[in-house]
Amino acid sequence: MNHAPRTPAPGPADSPLVLVTAGTDHHPFGRLVEWADAYARERPEVRVLVQHGRSPAPADAEGEPFLPPDRLEELMRSAAAVVTHGGPGSITAARRAGHLPLAAARDPELGEHVDDHQLRFVARLDASGLVRACATAQQLSAALDKAVAHPGEFRIGAPGSGDDGDGAEAAARRAGELIDLLAPPPRPDHPLPALEKAPSTWPTVCAVVPTRDRPDLLRRTLRSIAEQDYPGVLRTVVVFDNDDPDTSLASDDPRRPVEVVPNDHSPGLAGARNTGIMAARGEYVAFCDDDDTWFPGKLRSQVEVLLTDPGTEMVCCGIRVVYDRTEAERMLDRTAVTFSDLLGSRLTELHPSTFLIRREALLEGEGPVSEELPGSYAEDYELLLRMARRAPIRNIPAPGVRVLWHRRSHFAGRWQTIATALRWLLDRYPEFRLVPGGYARVAGQIAFAEAAAGRRRAALRWVGRTFRARPLEPRTPLALAVACGLPAPWVLRTLHRHGKGL
Template identity: 65%
Template sequence: MTDPCLAHDRADERPLVLVTVGTDYHRFDRLIDWIDDYAGQRPDVRVLVQHGASRAPTVAEGVDFFDGDRLRAEMARAAVVVTHGGPASITEARAARRLPLVVARDPELGEHVDGHQQRFVSRLDGVGLVRNCADAHELAVTVDKALAQPGEFILEGTGHSAQERVALQAGHLIDLLMTPGTGGADRPLPPPVPDGPAQAWPDVTVVVPTRDRPDLLRSTLRSIATQDYPGTVLTLVVYDGTPPDHSLTQLAGDRPVRVLRNSLTSGLAGARNSGILAARTDLVAFCDDDDTWLPHKLRRQVEVMRAEPKTEAVCCGITVAYGETEAPRVLDRTAITFADLLRSRLTELHPSTFLIRRDALVHGCGAVDEEIPGSYGEDYELLLRLARRGPVRNVPDPGVRVLWHRRSHFSGRWQTISTALRWLLTKYPEFRLVPAGYARLSGQIAFAEAAAGRRTAALEWTMAALRHRGGEPRAYLALAVACGLPAETVLNALHKHGRGV
């Protein structure tokens, strides 16, 4: 079927002015008004606006969102490209060899969270990477000039200079760090969906990594089998070590279970990836072999995925079970950003709560990273990559019972934990720009080093944590352990309240 806009392109020989406001959830109606006024004065020019969350134009043509390929094609076709001050939009325009005309969002008008776009655009304008347009008249005059003198607005070559790469990378980072988490009031979850026919609900594959814990695995499989989800649920049990008893596959009733060996790197990361590669469904969920799902968990998450085709990952709250105590851990937010995850691990977003579009793992941000030492923190690192692409959605209710116990595969593996956390700091230098996040990881490393008996390293990382955040509690816990307090005593006290280091 022919795209009507593309068919229009072939019939319309007027020069194209493309305007894009990006995907930010803040409205940018001011730019829409300016460009509508321009379109009304210049019927000899075709004006196409990607308006996102803003109001649709009334004079110019309007499209809410473009996919990446369509956006690049329109930019290459356009005589002039106008963007908001987002680094991604500016980068795309320059990659299409168009000098972007940029209108920065103004936080005082509710168009963004702060003034970083204004500062960023001013710097780029100062070195000739964009044309900054501060008002409607300046924008109209600059568009007219670009149409009359295209040689000044078509860039030579396709590569970026070193100066341009540094400026645009800094802009991308600032945009990521300054985008706040959105509360439930800003982005309400979709309402529950009536049952309808089972075929209306997408098939889901649940990947369950396991290693020599058949009794716990039985409880996990029963909890998956008893989900109130109307659609098909397929479970892949991926094992390291001794193959599990295949009679476990009978526990799932009419929900099929398949057992396969981890064919990739030994450990959690390789096991999860073996399951992802073997899955043939659009949606993939994780559940560890010592956790159990509450009956409504999967249904409520899939409701979000059905209502929001662009959402790639959905999590939910947990209840932490430790000994005789149980403690709920639930975030009251429904959207989590990259910046949120740099500031805090948000342990409520446990891997056993993950529901992810398989395409995002295979063709998007990539699967679980198997280079992480010992696979420690592989779930957190995957969340960081997913959140870089778009907010991770969260159902603010407990959906998983997470068991903390001495049979955890990371219990007492302090050197592995320290090495993995240092690897994470190296892979994500952004932590150095977020004092709370850097202090948290440094404090965790200090605690692990102290528990491993490496007192000098523990003190070095303790000081690093305190330099970034004077009140970092993990640093003081690490000092206590370095001075002789048993690490197990600290952990037992924290676990009884559903907390960890």
Template identity: 60%
Template sequence: MTAYPSVTAVVPTRDRPELLRAAVRAIVGQDYPGQVETVVVYDQSEPDPSLAELSAADRPVRVVTNTRTPGLAGARNSGTMAATGELIAFCDDDDEWLPGKLAAQVDALNAVPGAEFVSCGIRVSYDGHTVERVLERDSISLADLLRDRMTELHPSTFLIRAAALRDGFGLVDEEIPGSYAEDYEFLLRAARSAPLVNLRTPYVLVRWHKRSYFAQRWDTISEALQWLLERYPEFATQPAGQARVTGQIAFARAASGDRRGAMRWARRTLRRNPREPRAYLALAVAGRVVRADAVLRTLHKRGRGI
């Protein structure tokens, strides 16, 4: 690989025209010596060919449509298969890369023999508040990810060797219900192949807001997390990590109004880890002590999720 290999940024989008343009401008504006191609993938929406006008020297912008499974996973994969870069980066349509991201990540990837994947820290913006989330570690293993989803490892921070995606650990899984947690499953599979490289600097602005792909889709969230537990039996080796996921399922059941399901999953969670807070939050929501949206607003202001 050359010192400054070509990069393709894959940007899935759906009904966010203004935020999308800000995301593309931030990619095109990266101070990086190599070519940076942007592939905008329209998912279940009408494409806007005028985005190509944002192109600059060595910064082509292309517009394509999702030709695979409808949803975020299929859109990411459509962009990956259309990409020409030696490296593939992801960016959500409501996020922005900060100056220096690509150059720093490529240098970090080149510095670690055998590395296939590099991430970085984030700045989370929600309801007028901004919080920095940075992992204080340089390498992330599969065991690390089984214990903790690590919010800092946001898809908009991912930079991956194209060969690893196409011929190694593979594309984003399109079988996950509703594409929910596709990024977490992708991280687990990538870490099975090789430890992930991480930069301790926030190079991406991540916006959390009510127009998320998954806002209020609690049944889909519950189904997807159960799928994840079945697909990764390794969770059984990390009781606290397994309890974290079952606690998320309990909360999703409570938020959807399924009180009995919430209590069942909360009990299962507490048997594995009596200190897992998501179980208690699920019981509080199921008992109508607090509303699920109030819990999420409080967590999001702190740069955290459920």
């Protein structure tokens, strides 16, 4: 029976609270909301509050689409019981608030997620005594009845709780150790395989080059693509974002054709990349920014990795950073990168101009570049996180791209956009909470951006969060210095001269 949405009348002030959090993933989790609604109807003496995210709002329970972190923490601490989806961030937050959470995993067969990592994650945590798994409405209802009647049994460290008494901090660390369940087991880091013999036919690759108002740099970029020693067809799609397309760049060369198109997605880098992905033809898609250049052997070496390892969906390589008259090589000394690696570090060596991806993975797998990120800032990092959650990313530990850092960068000075986008990233990936160093890195960047934007109070708030997560995070003193008047551009120029970014 369908119920029209309504605003339930709050129960008595002393009513026990059941808090249900379905997370913020874009996949709906209506099944959990329905279970919470059923419990609210059957137990009117209990107050049931559902943070439902992008799922339909509850009909009988109270509902909030999103809750600020401070408010969520406050509600968790006052709740008699906490029900979470299978996301590590929600589970860890509940445990830090002193609860043994009741966890319901999203099921990919029901369209609730892209894969079964929550099913495996919750099963492992349940076996370790870190959560109480609930796979049906009946299981959840019975567990909630018990938690409301005997709350001590569902408190961390309480007698009979099933916890070993080491407290929420140790539990969070143990949950962090299980983060690799979110991705397939990493492959041993061994030398990349080589082709036994060259293929008779090399697959078609399409390079996607977004551009805006940099014609001189763009032509240099296109020359470097055309001069690749790749034996197969290498198409290029140049996407003009918020600019009239220069059709003189088009070419019908059968081996190196160039197509020029306007951005017909949302304005910005993410929309421009997606326009190129949709216009691409061929098995693989490569990204290249309009101010970077490829070394001649870059593409061939990456395609060889994909040909020898069909399970790989994405390959990157090292970069040579150029700033003013200074050059510095930045390479990872590993051949495989996992989701947990990327939570811990941005790994800026994995620059978007190095990306080579199976087009099918972008169209039918994790989806194209996110156009939800404010200003498209960090869209490359967000794509790396999604791709690595699906399968480890392969990396060639040698420079393949010359990356130009300069004052004409699109994001130079756009501090408020940067801060907003990074906050979005932390909200979308609560797993950062399991990796204090990774959380502190992003929080420190937000603190610096807020300080550079002149928002001193906000900057100091984020400085505090950064320090609590990781006292020795190097971005903390930089953000404090900028908040106290040190010019942010001077700090960035100094970092860039040493081949480093913020």
